[in-house]
Amino acid sequence: MRLILFLLKCLVGLFATVGFLIAVGLLSVAFLWEEFGELRVKRVEVPQNTVLTLELGSGIVESLPESPLARASRPDAVVLREALESLERAAADPRVKGLILRLGRGNAGLANMQELRAAVTEFRHSGKFTAAFAESFGEGGDGTKHYYLASAAEEVWLQPSGDLDLTGFLIESPFLGDALERIGVEPQLAQREEYKGAMNTLTDNALPAPQRQNLQRLVDAWLQQVVAGIAESRGLAEAAVHQGIDQGPYLGAQALVMQLIDHLGYWDQFSDAVHDRIGADIGYLSLAEYHDASTEDGVIEATFALVHGLGPVVLGDSENDPVFGRVSMGADTVAEAIADAIDNPEIEAILFRIDSPGGSYVASDTIWREVQRAREAGKPLIVSFGNVAASGGYFVAAPAAKIVAQPTTVTGSIGVVGGKIALAGLWRELSVNWDGVKAGANADVWSPHRTFDDAGWTRLQVSLDRTYEDFRAKVGAGRGLDAATVRGLAKGQVWSGSDAL
Numbered sequence: 001m002r003l004i005l006f007l008l009k010c011l012v013g014l015f016a017t018v019g020f021l022i023a024v025g026l027l028s029v030a031f032l033w034e035e036f037g038e039l040r041v042k043r044v045e046v047p048q049n050t051v052l053t054l055e056l057g058s059g060i061v062e063s064l065p066e067s068p069l070a071r072a073s074r075p076d077a078v079v080l081r082e083a084l085e086s087l088e089r090a091a092a093d094p095r096v097k098g099l100i101l102r103l104g105r106g107n108a109g110l111a112n113m114q115e116l117r118a119a120v121t122e123f124r125h126s127g128k129f130t131a132a133f134a135e136s137f138g139e140g141g142d143g144t145k146h147y148y149l150a151s152a153a154e155e156v157w158l159q160p161s162g163d164l165d166l167t168g169f170l171i172e173s174p175f176l177g178d179a180l181e182r183i184g185v186e187p188q189l190a191q192r193e194e195y196k197g198a199m200n201t202l203t204d205n206a207l208p209a210p211q212r213q214n215l216q217r218l219v220d221a222w223l224q225q226v227v228a229g230i231a232e233s234r235g236l237a238e239a240a241v242h243q244g245i246d247q248g249p250y251l252g253a254q255a256l257v258m259q260l261i262d263h264l265g266y267w268d269q270f271s272d273a274v275h276d277r278i279g280a281d282i283g284y285l286s287l288a289e290y291h292d293a294s295t296e297d298g299v300i301e302a303t304f305a306l307v308h309g310l311g312p313v314v315l316g317d318s319e320n321d322p323v324f325g326r327v328s329m330g331a332d333t334v335a336e337a338i339a340d341a342i343d344n345p346e347i348e349a350i351l352f353r354i355d356s357p358g359g360s361y362v363a364s365d366t367i368w369r370e371v372q373r374a375r376e377a378g379k380p381l382i383v384s385f386g387n388v389a390a391s392g393g394y395f396v397a398a399p400a401a402k403i404v405a406q407p408t409t410v411t412g413s414i415g416v417v418g419g420k421i422a423l424a425g426l427w428r429e430l431s432v433n434w435d436g437v438k439a440g441a442n443a444d445v446w447s448p449h450r451t452f453d454d455a456g457w458t459r460l461q462v463s464l465d466r467t468y469e470d471f472r473a474k475v476g477a478g479r480g481l482d483a484a485t486v487r488g489l490a491k492g493q494v495w496s497g498s499d500a501l
Contacts, residue, residue, distance in 0.1 A: 044285065044289055044292070044293045045293065046093070046095050046096075046283075046285065046290065046293050046294060047095065047281075047282075047283025047285075048095050048283075049095075049097055049278060049279055049281050049282050049283060050093075050095050050096045050097060050282075050283050050284075050285055050290070051096075051097060051098045051099070051100060051129075051274065051278060051282050051283070051284050051285075052086070052087075052090055052096060052098070052099045052100070052284075052285055052286070052287055052290055053099075053100050053101075053102065053284055053285065053286050053287070054078065054083065054099065054100070054101045054102070054116075054120075054286075054287055055076060055078075055101075055102040055103075055106075055286070056078060056101075056102075056103055056105065056106040056108060056141070056146070056149075057076065057102075057105040057106045058076040058077040058078070058106055059077050059078070059106045059107045059108055060077065060078045060079075060080050060083075060106075060108040060109070060112045060113075060116070061077045061078070061079055061080070062079075062080055062081070062308060062310055062353060062355055062386060063079065063081075063308050063310070063320060064077075064079060064320075065320050065321050076286075078116075078287065078288075079288065080112055080115065080116065080386075081353075082287065082288060082291040083116060083119070083287045083288075083291075084115065084116070084119045085291060086287040086288075086290050086291040086294070087099070087119040087120065087122070087123045087287070088119065088122070089290075089294050090123060090128075090290060090294075091122060091123045091126035091128065092126070093294065096128065096290075097128060097129060097278050097279075097282075098128050098129030098130060098131070098274070098277070098278055099120065099123055099124075099128065099129070099130045099131075099153075100130075100131050100132070100133065100270075100274060101120070101130070101131070101132040101133070101149065101150060101153055102132075102133055102134070103132055103133070103134045103137070103141075103146045103147075103149060103150050104134030104135055104136050104137050104138070104139070104141060104143075104146050104162070105135075105141050105146075106141050107141060107142070108141075108142075108145065109355075109386065109387030109388070110145055110148075110169075110222060110387065110408045111385070111386055111387040111388075111405075111406035111408045111409040111410075111497070112386060112387055113145045113146075113148060113149050114148075114225065114229075114406045114407065114408050115406055116149060117148065117149045117152045117229065120149070120152040120153065121152045121233070124152065124153065124154060129154060129274075129277055129278065130152070130153040130154045130155070131153050131154060131155040131156075131157065131270070131273075131274060131277075132149075132150035132151075132152075132153040132155070132156045132157065133157040133158075133267060133270045134146065134147075134150065134157070134158055134159070134162060135158075135159040135161075135162050135267075136158070136159065136161075136162030136163050136165075137150070137158070137162065137163065137164045137165055137166065138163055138164070138165025138249065139162070139163070139165075143163075143164065143165025143166055143167065143249065144165070144166055144167060144168060144169065144226065144245075147164060147166050147230075147260075148226050148229060148230065151229065151230045151233045151234055151260075152229070152233050155262045155263065155273075156260070156261045156262050156263075157261065157262065157263045157264075157265055157270045157273075158252045158255060158256075158261045158263070158264055158265075159252070159264070159265070159266055159267075160252055160253075160264045160265070160266070161252070162252050163249055163250065163251060163252065164248065164249060164250045164251075164252065164254075164255040164260060164261065165248065165249040166244065166245055166248040166249060166250065166255075166260065167245065167248045167249055168219075168223050168226075168245050168246075168248075169219045169222050169223060170219075171215050171218075171219060173201045173207075174201060175200070175201055175204050175205050175206055175207070176201060176202055177202070177203050177204045177205045178205050180202060183425075183426055183429065184423070184424075184425025184426035184427070184428060184429045185421060185422070185423055185425065185426050186421070186422040186423075186424070186425055186451060187199065187202040187203050187419070187421050187422075188419045188420055188421070188422050188451060188452050188457070188460075189202065189203060189417060189418065189419035189420075189421075190417070190418060190419055190460060190461060190464055191415065191416070191417040191464075191492065192415050192416045192417075192464050192465070192467075192468040192491075192492065193415055193468075193490070193491040193492055194208070194210040194211075194491060194492070195210050195211055195214050195415065195491045195492035195493040195494075196413070196415035196416065196417050196491070196492025197211045197492065198417045199417050199419070202421070210491075214493050214494060215494070217496075217499070218410065218494055218495070218496055221407075221408070221496035221498055221499055222408050222496065223242075223245070225407050225408050225496075225498065226245075227241045227242050227245065230260075234259065234260065236259065244258060244260065252264050302348045302349075303346050303347055303348060304347065304348060304349050304350065304351055305337070305338075305340075305341035305344075305347045305349075305350045305351065306351045306353065307334060307337045307338055307341070307350060307351070307352050307353070308320075308353050309329040309334050309352065309353065309354045309355070309356055309367070309393070309396065310327055310328075310329055310353075310354075310355050310356065310386075311327035311328040311329050311355075311356060312328050312329065312356065312357060312358070312359035313328075313329045313331065313356055313358055313359035313360050313363045313364045313367070313392040313393065313396070314328045314329065314330055314331070314359055314360055314363055315330070315331050315332070315360055315362065315363045315366075316330050316331065316332055317330040317332050317333045318330035318332075318333035318334060328359075329354075329356050329359070329363075329367070329393075330363075331360075331362075331363035331364075331366040331367055332366075334367050334370075334396075335366050335367050335369070335370045338350060338352070338367070338370040338371065338373075338374060338381070339370050339373070341374075341379070342370070342373055342374050342377050342379050347379070348379075348380075349379065349380040349381070349382065350374060350379060350380070350381040350382070351381075351382055351384065352371070352381055352382070352383045352384070352397070352400065353383075353384045353386065354383060354384070354385055354386065354389045354393055354396065354397060355385070355386030355387055355388060355389065355393075356388065356389060356390075356392065356393030356396075357388050357390050357391065357393060358390050358391025358392035358393045358394070358395070358413065359391075359392050360392065361392060361395075361416065361467050361471075363392070364391075364392030364393075364395045364396050365395075365470075367396040368395060368396050368398065368399065368474065371383075371396060371397065371398075371399045371400055372399040372478075374399075375399045375400075375401065380401045380402075381399075381400050381401055382400060382401060382402045382403075382404065383397040383400040383402065383403045383404065384404050384405075385397070385403065385404065385405040385406070385409045385411055385497065386406075386409070387409065387410065388409065388410040388411070389405070389409065389410075389411045390410055390411055390412060390413035390494055391413040391414075391415070391416075393411075394411050394412055394413065394414065394475075395414075395471055395474065395475070397478075398474055398475045398477075398478030398479060399474070399477070399478040400478070405497035405500060405501070406497050407496060407497045407498040407501075408496055408497060408498075409496065409497035409500075410494055410495075410496065411494070411495055411496075411497060411500045412489065412490075412493055412494050412495040412500060413492055413493070413494045414471055414472060414475055414486070414489065414490035414491070414492065414493070415468065415471075415490060415491060415492030415493075416464050416467045416468050416471065417464075417492075418460060418463065418464055418467075419452075419460055420446055420448055420452075421448055422448060422449075422450065422451045422452070423448050423449055424449060424450060424451055427449065434449040442455075442456070445459070468490075471490075472486045472487065472490055475490070
């Protein structure tokens with residue numbers, strides 16, 4: 001008995017200790033977050049000889065995460081809108097003498113890189129110094145995208161031991177048709193139409209011909225954009241850049257001979273060169289610090305609402321926690337925000353920023369209704385696409401007054417896919433028998449442990465046809481296109497922003 005009491009006391013003590021540590025941890029996080037938040041908004045002085053810095057080691061985000069832990073884990077992530085605003089202001093700010101970019105590390109979407117690159121190019125055209133440095137283009141990130149951004153700078157430096165992985169773009173997926181069949185898993189899926197590829201990785205063993213053609217056009221468009229940008233910035237012929245990409249990757253010394261970079265050197269040598277160019281008395285500010293320091297208070301001439309739609313479209317509330325993989329465009333959050341902006345007489349227009357691969361059609365339709373209501377109310381709603389605005393991500397934008405994309409934005413995918421993964425064969429292989437009761441003849445229609453019967457499969461087809469027709473009709477009405485034209489552009493095809501235009 002004493003032993004049991006002793007063990008119980010130990011357990012109680014253990015739980016109390018764990019609870020105490022959790023409480024202390026949460027309080028510490030809250031305290032640190034308060035400190036971090038204060039530091040983030042604390043204004044700094046802009047020195048007379050300011051050089052702005054842009055580092056992409058923590059990647060690019062459309063907006064700061066909601067979670068304090070997520071923010072603390074990516075404190076240096078570049079907020080795209082802030083970076084663009086900072087570069088625009090800095091171009092006309094006599095205190096700012098130049099910009100340095102530290103690249104080669106961090107993940108970012110191609111369209112985000114392109115948007116940032118355009119801003120760097122405009123800054124450079126203001127006559128101010130720009131220089132990019134990377135230990136390596138490729139070892140810590142996508143070499144092609146990072147070099148594409150770096151090439152906008154006046155000078156490009158590469159560490160002598162670094163490489164230039166300028167190789168182009170690849171889209172590939174595993175195709176599991178045979179593997180799933182072997183273990184008794186039956187994907188019972190249907191699509192509208194032949195280019196809609198979400199299901200084929202589960203049903204086929206190779207990329208279907210229509211999708212191969214469509215995706216080839218997409219990566220070719222990406223490559224052409226990158227080739228044109230590099231050629232213009234580096235003063236090279238497009239054919240030479242294209243050939244260079246086909247023959248990459250390169251050692252640093254090879255990249256120097258090909259005039260793809262200007263200098264081989266280490267960070268300290270790069271920094272010395274910047275000092276020699278600008279002067280010894282330099283004050284460095286990140287774009288985020290400069291954004292906070294240069295925010296001007298003045299007369300507000302017009303008020304716009306900015307609404308973000310990021311991640312898969314889902315029913316419910318939006319989430320923005322990229323560290324833990326929870327980023328979503330929640331229909332409740334986005335629709336309510338647009339509705340509030342429509343009904344607020346002080347809001348003159350709505351800016352809707354979308355970066356989404358699509359998702360729930362019902363959730364997308366909920367958001368579509370508010371975008372349509374803004375149109376009916378005569379309140380301008382302008383959509384800006386990020387890296388991707390496909391399927392439901394495109395659908396929600398269809399009634400907008402204007403849609404703006406980057407040339408490399410992935411958009412379109414006007415089509416639908418639906419069904420279920422039937423595991424009945426797998427359970428037979430494992431000698432597992434699912435059994436139970438139901439009330440209602442079709443209560444098990446979506447059960448993964450049963451295959452569709454003929455009636456269930458027919459109902460799925462009717463549902464997909466209705467959804468696809470609704471999708472096409474709303475795109476046609478929103479964009480002012482006739483049914484035949486929309487049908488030709490639909491079929492699940494994805495487009496680069498340049499082709500979409």
